[in-house]
Amino acid sequence: MDMFYAVALTIMTAATPLLLAAVGELVVERSGVLNLGVEGMMIMGAVCGFGAAFYTGSTGIGLIASIAAGVSMSLLFGFLTLTLVSNQVATGLALTLLGLGLSGLIGEGFVGQPGVKLWSVAGIDPLIPGAILLTAAVSYFLFRSKAGLVIRAVGDSHVSAHSLGYNVIAVRYLCVMFGGACAGLAGGYLSLAYTPQWVENMTAGRGWIALALVVFASWLPWRAVVGAYLFGAISILSYTVQTFALGIPSQFLSSLPYLVTIIALVVISGNRAMMRANTPACLGKPFVPDR
Amino acid sequence: MTGEPEYLLEALHVAKVFGTLRANDDVTLKVKPGEIHALLGENGAGKSTLVKMIYGALQPTSGEFRWLGKPVHIPNPAAARKLGIGMVFQHFSLFEALTVAENIALAMPGDFDLAALSERISRVSKDYGLPLEPNAVVADLSVGERQRIEIVRCLLQEPRLLIMDEPTAVLTPQEADQLFRTLARLAREGCAVLYISHRLEEVKRICHNATILRHGKVVANVDPTLETAASLARLMVGGDIHIVKSARKHKIGDVRLRLDHLNLPPDGPFSVGLKDISLEVRAGEIIAIAGVAGNGQSELFDALSGERELARADMLLIDGTPSGKSGINERRDRGAAFVPEERLGHGAVPSFSLSDNVVLTRHSTDETLVKSGVVQKSGATEVSGRVSTSFDVRKAKPDPEARSLSGGNLQKFVIGRELDRKPGILVVNQPTWGVDAGASATIRQAIIDLARDGSAVLVISQDLDEIFEIADRIAVISRGELSEAHPASQMSAEKIGLLMAGAHEVKEARHAHIA
Amino acid sequence: MRILLEKRSEASTLMAISSPFIALGLTVILGGLIFALRGFNPLEALYVYFIEPLTTVWSIEQLIVKATPLVLIGAGLSVCYLANVWNIGAEGQLTVGAIAGSAIPILFPAWQSPLTLMAMMLCGVLGGMAYGAIPGYLKNRFNANEILTSLMLVYVAQLFLDWLVRGPWRDPQGFNFPKSITFEGWQLLPTISGAIHLGCLFALIAVIVLAFVMGKTLKGFEIRVAGNAPRAGRFSGFSRTRMVMFCFLLSGGLAGLAGITEIASTVGQLQPQISPGYGFAAIIVAFLGRLNPIGVLFAGLLLALSYIGGEAVQISLGISDKIARVFQGILLFSILACDTLILYRIRFLPRHAAAAQPAE
Structure with a gap:
């Protein structure tokens, strides 16, 4: 029973950062923006969160710092793609490359330092239910509120939204910032709860x-x-199996999450009709208001 | 001031300048409550610019607007809606993935209550004869139904002025009649309608007043009921009306393009399937396919051009050769040429020079353009120069990017590029969509001349005037089915309208009659 | 103040040429700022970073050697991105190319002939192509997003390499280090002059061939159409699926060649770490080079300088060489921002004027 609980707990801690980042990006994409820089915002969130907690001893401040880091990164992305209408795919990649480089530089002094761990009750930290509550809130917001409707409308046709008088760029900026906050928080979760250290x-x-x-x-x-x-x-499974089944090389088990990601993409994307019906129509398309 | 002011809306000496272009120049327009006021003009005369300023989507460079006699500033569409101005765009501002009710909610101020709104939509839409299902997703609706959403969206805000931009361009004649009844009722209730059109007959029929724009200036303000269509046209075009020389008396030869029970499944949730289409186009003949947008025209074009492969080769014969499974370049090699509806991005690459755009469609047919895999720039430049000269393509430099050309000039280039090959078969979708009168006349004349020289021409068009001007025979496409092609002399707008509403119904009715 | 974009009627040639230089200027300024923030004399640090490596023959040779994989990969990626095919898994294709090429000397250690080297190179290319073909196939057959699949495959390839050098391919005489046997003789690329090896010539040839293909041939035309207007590409009779596969095979093959070239020159054996992220840095090379093969050549040299400059400031000033990746990131951001100038004019509006503008 304890074994079962421990495994369930590790699954939850592994799932939470993924969920946080995914829900943020989901809102971004619903507004028609493709931000491929999630990895970069996340790693910046991780290093800034760790650093802030390391210096202040407070995980709360750490999490706020990671959110701030994610938002700052997303603003950089927003300025390029929304204000300067640069290519969203390339800019997202740039955000990731910059984030990985910058975090390495910032975090140099943190390598090997003991981290501060987020408080938890019976192993459950506040962000585990928090992420699920956030999902519920986002779901309600997107499909039950006027503001959510506006976001979906902007993602479906920015030209129509513009001609009805909505400020497409402003809506997208807000969504991109929300995505940045979520990704930053997800990163902070990694360095403050999942493995409370900086690597x-x-x-x-x-x-x-x-x-x-x-x-x-x-x-x-x-x-x-x-x-x-x-x-x-799946990622926990691969670690758990590693400790038991000596026959399977650990590298193969470690590559499982990546392979499963590919398989999942193939299975979902293969259904072209469903993809076309659900994909925000303006995803990744630049918008320049005419005058 | 006593009583109501005489005018609901006044635009006084309004001008709008884009760069060096004066889109509107000293325009004065006065609209009374309860009147249907036509705004007439050719493509590019400045009608859209003017109404966009009234709707707050653009700001005038100079001049002023008055609302009920008082000067107003309309900074954005929300402010216009607050005043009581509603607008139905020519290109709808709808959201395909959302429901009817959600689409309307996006334009409504105040509380967000979808259930109550849905109930109002059902009631108002039924009341005005424009029935709508609030929970339907827009992507599943026809063009006519989509327009109803736009209209109901305006009506729910109880507008005092309703602006309609070319509303009947996408409707069947019967749907248009229903719209006219709705507009007349609105006018009786005191709502003014600003009606933009270049269709003179309908303006004569429903409008009380007409302001005519030419090159951004007001040239006349008339009572359309006292004018003839010809006199209105003269005011619009400014005397020199382009007349296309009819070519009805040329020789009709063998079948060159043959569609034989052509079927094509829809390729997505929002696409139309083609059902059992048969048609023969003979040498020297122009056949026009009429129909309301979204009834399978683009799918038919893709099937003919080879951009979508057919299930069997013998569904499509080019000069007797089964070509249904051939690619677009094989079909071109057999003498066919294609001009799609979308100029930029389909018929031409916007960021490419004109000479590169020559290579785009002629790399497989012209040996002078590609030699052992290497593109011959000189050959392409020569063709592009020849096309530009013979079709009078106006451009700022010798080999500009396609996107820098105006719509009419680019269309002349895209059509000229194909005609320059002297194709045996030409398939063209919406040859003069959004093109000014001068370019339209050039293009239509060139198409007629091509047919006269023995080519078979298939024109897909939504423009009935154009169809009657050039077609020898007319067929109608509706929901992916094609009616029989009848000689143009035996067709009328009413008959085409009936066929548009449903070719199969007419066919069934006729079968029933024979039985 | 508000920024307004005004679309140009045509792309500006002047801006297309000058935007990489503006971007480089911006990067140098921002770089100086970072040095200053870390308490160094920015001018001195910038000199050590960007100029000093160009003053000795040895470091110029190093520059060319480092630029080789970047140019090889960047040239392939530039074709992909031009065609709107987003292969970002070049690092994985590089890894598999290195593995496939190394299979020859590891499995046949005694085979020493010029053919050995040719077989290694060929296997490297084929390995990279095969690994690139996976996301290409998944895109064509299942419509799976190639950005995500190609990236996921990077992790898989690196873990596979890790397993090989720790397991079956570990050098039995290697004191348990996770490394393969050391290559020698015809298992290594001959040098041309100093540190410059035959692989550098491969990069140069790749650039010249691709410049010809892109500039003059129908294939190059097809690639440009595919990226600019996919619908027009179909109208022109070009197949999208074949284009996707072509791009992945080309860029995968070149990445694979870069991988085995690295192994058969500077690295000399298979080990867990074979590249300092060349596959990702090459993305920057492709964009900085304006997605043009000749441009890629110069961009590759510049990115190589950023690596060498990073080492230089670490050695002489004690600044972490991680600064190199920061510079690379900033450089890519700057170039993307500057590219806006090619299609748009930028106007700055003061706040009060902006308020008078319509909210559109």
Whole structure:
């Protein structure tokens, strides 16, 4: 029973950062913006969160710092893609590359330092239910509120939204910032709760997996929960199996989450009709208001 | 001031300048409550610019607007709606993935209550003869139904002025009649309608007043009921009306393009499937396919051009050769040429020079353009120069990017590029969509001349005037089915309208009659 | 103040040429700022970083050697991105190319002939192509997003390499270090002059061939159409699926060649770490080079300088060489921002004027 609880707990801690980042990106993509820089925002969140907690001793301040880091990164992305209408794919990649480089530089002094761990009750830290509550809130917001409707409208046709008098760019900025906050928080969770220490490149592709989760969830928040917990389970499974089954090389088990991501993408994307019906129509398309 | 002011809206000496272009120049327009006021003009005369300023989507460079006699500033569409101005755009501002009710909610101020709104939509839409299902997703609706959403969206805000931009361009004649009844009722209730059109007959029929724009200036303000269509046209175009020389008396030869029970499944949730289409186009003949947008025209074009492969080769024969499974370049090699509806991004690459755009469609047919895999720039430049000269393509430099050309000039280039090959078969979708009168006349004349020289021409068009001007025979496409092609002399707008509403119904009715 | 974009009627040639230089200027300024913030004399640090490496023959040779994989990969990626095919898994293709090429000397250690080297290179290319073909196939067959699949495959390839050098391919005489046997003789690329080896010539040839293909041939035309207007590409009779596969095979093959070239020159054996992120840095090379093969050549040299400059400031000033990756990130951001100038004019509006503008 204890064994079962321990495994369930590790699955939850593995799933939570994925869910946080995925839900944020889901809102961004619903507004028609593709931010591939989740990995970069996440790693910046991780290093800034760790650093702030390390110096102040407060995980609360750490989490706030990680959110701030994610938002700052997302603003950089927003300025380029929304104000300067640069290519969203390339800019997202740039954000990731910059984030990975910058975090390495910032975090140099933190390597090997003891971290501060987020408080928890019976192993459950506040962000585990927090992430699920956030999903519920996002789901309600997107599908039950006027503001959520506006976001979906902007993602479906920015030209129509513009001609009805909505400020497309402002809506997208807000969504991009929300996505940055979520990704930053997800990073902070990694360095403050998941493995309370700083390791270079510690996100290890989780930002990209979160991006895949959004596709897997076909842009519906609740499906992201299912996806995140599924992936959490798979990555934990690979560690758990490593300790038992000596026959299978650990590298193969470690590559399991990445392979599963590919398989999930293939399965979901293969259904072209469903993809076309659910993908925000303006996803990744630049918008310049005419005058 | 006593009583109501005489005018609801006045635009006084309004001008709008884009760079060096004076889109509107000293325009004065006065609209009374309860009147249907036509705004007439050719493409590019400045009608859209003017109404966008009235709707707050653009700001005038100079001049002023008055609302009920008082000067107003309309900074954005929300402010216009607050005044009581509603607008139905030519290109709808709808959201395909959202429901009817959600689409309307986005334009409504105040509380967000979808259930109550849905109930109001059902009631008002039924009341005005424009029935709508609030929970339907827009992507599943026809163009006519989409327009209803736009109209109901305006009506729910109880507008005092309703602006309609070319509303009947996308409607069947019967749907248009229903719209006219709705507009007449609105006018009786005191709502003014600003009606933009270049269709003179309908303006004569429903409008009380007409302001005519030419090159951004007001040239006349008339009572359309006292004018003839010809006199209105003269005011619009400014005397020199382009007349296309009819070519009805040329020789009709063998079948060159043949569609034989052509079927094509829809390729997505929002696409139309083609059902059992048969048609023969003969040498020397122009056949026009009429129809309301979204009834399978683009799918038919893709099937003919080879951008979508057919299930069997013998569904499509080019000069007798089964070509249904051939690619677009094989079809071109057999003498066919294609001009799609979308100029930028389909018929031409916007960021490419004109000479590169020559290579785009002619790399497989012209040996002078590609030699052992290497593109011959000189050959392409020569063709582009020849096309530009013979079709009078106006451009700022010898080999500009396609996107820098105006719509009419680019369309002349895109059509000229194909005609320059002297194709045996030409398939063209919406040849003069959004093109000014001068370019339209050039293009239509070139198409007629091509047919006269023995080519088979298939024109897909939504423009009935154009169809009657150039077609020898007319068929109608509706929900992916094609009616029989009848000689143009035996067709009328009413008959085409009936066929548009449902070719299969007419066919069934006729079968029933024969039985 | 508010920034307004005004679309140009045509792309500006002047801006297309000058934007990389503006971007470089911006990066140098921001770099100086970072040095200053860390308490160093920015001018001195910038000199050590960007100028000093160009003053000795040895470091110029190093520059060319480092630029080789960047140019090889960047040239392939520039074709991909031009065609709107987003291969970002070049690092994985590089890894598999290195593995496939190394299979020859590891499995046949005694085979020493010029053919050995040719077989290694060929296997490297084929390995990279095969690994690139996976996301290409998944895109064509299942419509799976190639950005995500190609990236996921990077992790898989690196873990696979890790397993190989710790397991079956570990050098039995290697004191348990996770390394393969050391390559020698015809298992290594001959040098041309100093540190410059035959692989550098591969990069140069790749650039010249691709410049010709892109500039003059119908294939190059097809690639440009595919990226600019996919619908027009179909109208032109070009197949999208074949284009996707072509791009992945080309860029994968070149990345694979870069991988085995690195192994058969500077690295000399298979080990867990074979590249300092060349596959990702090459993304920057492709954009900085304006997605043009000739441009990629110069951009590759510049990125190589950023690596060498990073080492230089670490050695002489004690600044972490991690600064190199920060510079690379800033450089890519700057170039993307400057690219806006090619299609748009930028106007700055004071706040009060902006308020008078319509909210559109």
